[in-house]
Amino acid sequence: MKRLSEWKFTSKEFAQTPEKFLSGHRACAGCGPAIALRLVMKAARGPIIATNSTGCMEVVSTIYPYTAWKIPWIHTAFETAAANAAGIESALKILRKKGRIKDEQVDVVAFSGDGGTFDIGFQGLSGAVERGHDFLYVLYDNEAYMNTGIQRSGGTPHGAWTTTSPAGKVIPGKAEYKKPIADIMVAHYMPYVATASISHWKDLVVKARKGMEVNGPAFLHAFAPCPRGWRSETAKSVEIARLAVETCVFPLWEAEYGEYKLSSPSKVIALKPERKKPVEVYLKTQGRFRHLFKPENRHVLEDIQKEVDRRWQKLLKACEIA
Amino acid sequence: MAKVEQEIVPLNGDNAVAYAVKQCDVDVVAAYPITPQTIIVEKFSEYVADGEVDTEFVCVESEHTAMTCCITASATGARTFTATASAGLALMHEMLGVASGCRTPVVMSVVNRALSAPINIHCDHSDAMCERDIGWIQLYAENSQEAYDSIIQAFRIAENLDVMLPTMVGLDGFVLSHTLENVSILPDEAVKKFVGTRQVPMVMNHQGKLVPFKLDPANPLTIGPLDLQDYYFEHKRQQEESMRKALDVIKQVHDEYAKQSGRRYGNGLVEAYRLDDAEIATICIGSTAGTVKTVVDELRENGVKAGLLRMRAFRPLPVEDIVSNLSGKKAVAVMDRACSFGGNGGPLFHEIRHAVYDLPSRPKLVNYIYGLGGRDTPPYMIDGIYKELQKIAETGEIENKVQFIGLRE
Numbered sequence: 001m002k003r004l005s006e007w008k009f010t011s012k013e014f015a016q017t018p019e020k021f022l023s024g025h026r027a028c029a030g031c032g033p034a035i036a037l038r039l040v041m042k043a044a045r046g047p048i049i050a051t052n053s054t055g056c057m058e059v060v061s062t063i064y065p066y067t068a069w070k071i072p073w074i075h076t077a078f079e080t081a082a083a084n085a086a087g088i089e090s091a092l093k094i095l096r097k098k099g100r101i102k103d104e105q106v107d108v109v110a111f112s113g114d115g116g117t118f119d120i121g122f123q124g125l126s127g128a129v130e131r132g133h134d135f136l137y138v139l140y141d142n143e144a145y146m147n148t149g150i151q152r153s154g155g156t157p158h159g160a161w162t163t164t165s166p167a168g169k170v171i172p173g174k175a176e177y178k179k180p181i182a183d184i185m186v187a188h189y190m191p192y193v194a195t196a197s198i199s200h201w202k203d204l205v206v207k208a209r210k211g212m213e214v215n216g217p218a219f220l221h222a223f224a225p226c227p228r229g230w231r232s233e234t235a236k237s238v239e240i241a242r243l244a245v246e247t248c249v250f251p252l253w254e255a256e257y258g259e260y261k262l263s264s265p266s267k268v269i270a271l272k273p274e275r276k277k278p279v280e281v282y283l284k285t286q287g288r289f290r291h292l293f294k295p296e297n298r299h300v301l302e303d304i305q306k307e308v309d310r311r312w313q314k315l316l317k318a319c320e321i322a
Numbered sequence: 323m324a325k326v327e328q329e330i331v332p333l334n335g336d337n338a339v340a341y342a343v344k345q346c347d348v349d350v351v352a353a354y355p356i357t358p359q360t361i362i363v364e365k366f367s368e369y370v371a372d373g374e375v376d377t378e379f380v381c382v383e384s385e386h387t388a389m390t391c392c393i394t395a396s397a398t399g400a401r402t403f404t405a406t407a408s409a410g411l412a413l414m415h416e417m418l419g420v421a422s423g424c425r426t427p428v429v430m431s432v433v434n435r436a437l438s439a440p441i442n443i444h445c446d447h448s449d450a451m452c453e454r455d456i457g458w459i460q461l462y463a464e465n466s467q468e469a470y471d472s473i474i475q476a477f478r479i480a481e482n483l484d485v486m487l488p489t490m491v492g493l494d495g496f497v498l499s500h501t502l503e504n505v506s507i508l509p510d511e512a513v514k515k516f517v518g519t520r521q522v523p524m525v526m527n528h529q530g531k532l533v534p535f536k537l538d539p540a541n542p543l544t545i546g547p548l549d550l551q552d553y554y555f556e557h558k559r560q561q562e563e564s565m566r567k568a569l570d571v572i573k574q575v576h577d578e579y580a581k582q583s584g585r586r587y588g589n590g591l592v593e594a595y596r597l598d599d600a601e602i603a604t605i606c607i608g609s610t611a612g613t614v615k616t617v618v619d620e621l622r623e624n625g626v627k628a629g630l631l632r633m634r635a636f637r638p639l640p641v642e643d644i645v646s647n648l649s650g651k652k653a654v655a656v657m658d659r660a661c662s663f664g665g666n667g668g669p670l671f672h673e674i675r676h677a678v679y680d681l682p683s684r685p686k687l688v689n690y691i692y693g694l695g696g697r698d699t700p701p702y703m704i705d706g707i708y709k710e711l712q713k714i715a716e717t718g719e720i721e722n723k724v725q726f727i728g729l730r731e
Contacts, residue, residue: 047539048539049398049537049539051394058547058548059548062544062546062547062548063547063548063550064547064548064549064550064553065528065553066528067528067544067547069542069544070542071539071542072537072538072539072541072542072543072544072545073537073542073543073544073545074394074397074424074537074544074545074546075545075546075547076390076393076394076417076420076424076546077390077416077417077420079386080386080387080390080417083382083386083387083390083391083394084390084393084394085394086352086380086382086387086390086391086394087350087352087380087390087391087392087393087394087395087396087397087398088394088395088397088398088537090350090352090378090380090391090395090400091349091350091378091394091395091396091398091399091400091402092398093378094349094350094376094377094378094400095349095398095399095400097376098349098376100399100519101399101538102540106539123383123384123387124383124384124386124387124390126383127382127383127384127387128387130383131380131381131382
């Protein structure tokens with residue numbers, strides 16, 4: 001099978017690419033999702049329309065009468081990012097056919113957080129992908145409902161404290177493990193699925209561009225720390241995101257038509273397993289995992305390490321490395 | 323514009339709606355099947371499969387997504403349509419408010435059906451009545467002919483630049499949707515010309531520049547932003563203003579259409595039937611009006627001054643027409659095919675009662691809740707209502723202000 005082409009550019013060229021998600025928005029200091037959005041928008045190949053589900057990024061970027069979007073943008077509701085994109089793409093297709101709009105390629109990109117993707121918006125996402133709409137869906141994953149004040153989602157990791165999975169006297173944080181959302185999207189037999197992290201920006205933008213260029217639906221799972229919700233230092237968001245990759249808590253890979261392939265930052269670890277850091281190094285950077293370091297919760301740390309290793313091995317197998 | 327030649331075709335209500343949509347050059351149809359609306363999406367799928375329409379048909383996974391796709395397609399500049407009923411409309415509820423708030427002129431047929439629970443697939447108006455305050459224009463058809471005519475008119479009303487509001491056309495489940503009727507069909511060209519191509523208004527963008535109100539890479543707009551204490555209220559006020567303007571637009575579009583079709587439904591907002599000199603009257607919505615008209619004719623033959631006011635538009639509420647038509651009547655029965663549990667009568671009763679409040683001499687008003695879950699509404703039942711009205715007119719006494727009729731009690 002012919003692999004998708006990769007966007008080649010120099011850092012200088014990328015720096016000179018015009019911004020489409022502008023500064024002046026009201027995201028918090030150290031906001032990971034804002035970095036993800038900016039990078040994805042800079043990867044645009046031409047005319048582009050964006051849509052957002054309800055969430056932090058919608059709220060911080062469009063307080064009327066201000067907007068941080070230099071391109072057409074629409075928001076309708078929380079669970080509707082994929083359906084929004086489906087409607088836009090369908091309209092563009094028929095209006096172009098009827099000659100009512102310019103005959104040019106317009107990319108459609110949908111942004112949604114983990115709440116809007118793992119949970120409330122999953123049905124709409126699955127439906128839009130099944131129907132094969134041509135759009136890029138970007139999940140900016142900060143692992144909880146941050147806009148409403150740090151509640152657990154299907155994307156919150158095991159053991160994490162949130163306001164609805166508190167670290168109590170009996171239950172030490174979230175009991176369940178993170179839903180493997182990107183694998184579930186691969187199971188849709190969709191053309192392109194990838195994971196990315198704000199720490200590996202070049203990898204992220206290349207994947208975003210691929211997702212736009214591919215015909216049909218593409219899904220980009222972007223790991224994006226939230227200092228407010230993770231109880232982490234605002235200056236360390238990128239560093240923490242990097243540790244997630246280096247501990248294999250969040251490995252980087254892509255799957256074209258269901259064929260998995262490790263991306264360089266994770267492939268390096270696969271080839272030299274001694275480079276794989278223990279999860280504690282990552283967990284220690286965040287207050288949401290603080291309670292796990294009490295002696296009575298030691299077993300949770302061990303469980304997390306075991307699960308990370310198990311999923312990593314499964315991924316290596318899928319990539320035909322193990 | 324002169325009246326045009328029309329073809330008479332036997333169609334049920336759903337097929338009449340599908341045919342109208344086929345003729346209206348709709349750009350995007352996003353829909354999901356639900357009884358008794360399913361025939362509409364099935365029929366339209368056939369038009370698509372046979373290449374008879376130039377429409378992007380999105381066969382979605384839920385009504386919630388159907389409405390969402392219509393909203394964003396409409397915001398991209400497309401003419402959009404969907405159809406639903408009952409639970410499907412209830413599932414759309416959240417997005418109905420987004421459609422009206424984003425000023426996307428989506429047109430939808432609602433094949434009126436009872437709400438669960440208990441689950442029931444037959445006609446009443448509880449589905450649409452729940453959406454009274456969601457910002458949609460609501461029109462209701464008496465028969466399949468009117469359903470066909472109203473869908474065509476609805477695109478002109480919704481897309482009118484002074485209105486820009488989503489519009490639903492109600493037709494009674496099974497009574498109309500699944501019943502064959504001879505329907506006069508306008509020629510394709512006449513309909514195409516009547517509805518025209520969708521236009522979008524010019525709006526001011528965040529830089530103070532006038533741009534077309536749509537998602538257009540050449541003129542970027544942010545649509546559906548966060549709107550807080552400082553602006554939200556004004557935007558809601560504008561929505562109400564457009565609803566007011568819709569009253570005239572509905573009448574104008576109805577008149578213009580009547581010139582070609584030769585068919586009138588009152589003034590487009592309400593239809594008064596033998597009401598001028600009537601002393602007693604009923605008010606209803608939808609197909610029941612057909613039965614009521616038969617009863618009124620019989621009563622008139624017997625010298626009873628009976629009449630009917632049929633509400634074609636429920637939102638916007640044609641208050642002036644209600645007031646002028648009910649002024650001087652002795653007793654009026656409002657027929658509700660929906661129940662407002664714990665309220666002072668059914669939803670239509672609330673509206674009519676408050677509309678006539680300012681009349682110097684108000685008619686005696688009573689309310690009948692009827693036909694829930696498709697319960698039959700035979701002529702003798704309507705006749706019984708007029709008998710009660712005669713008694714009230716004579717004595718001036720009301721025994722029961724709100725009654726349930728046609729059920730075991």
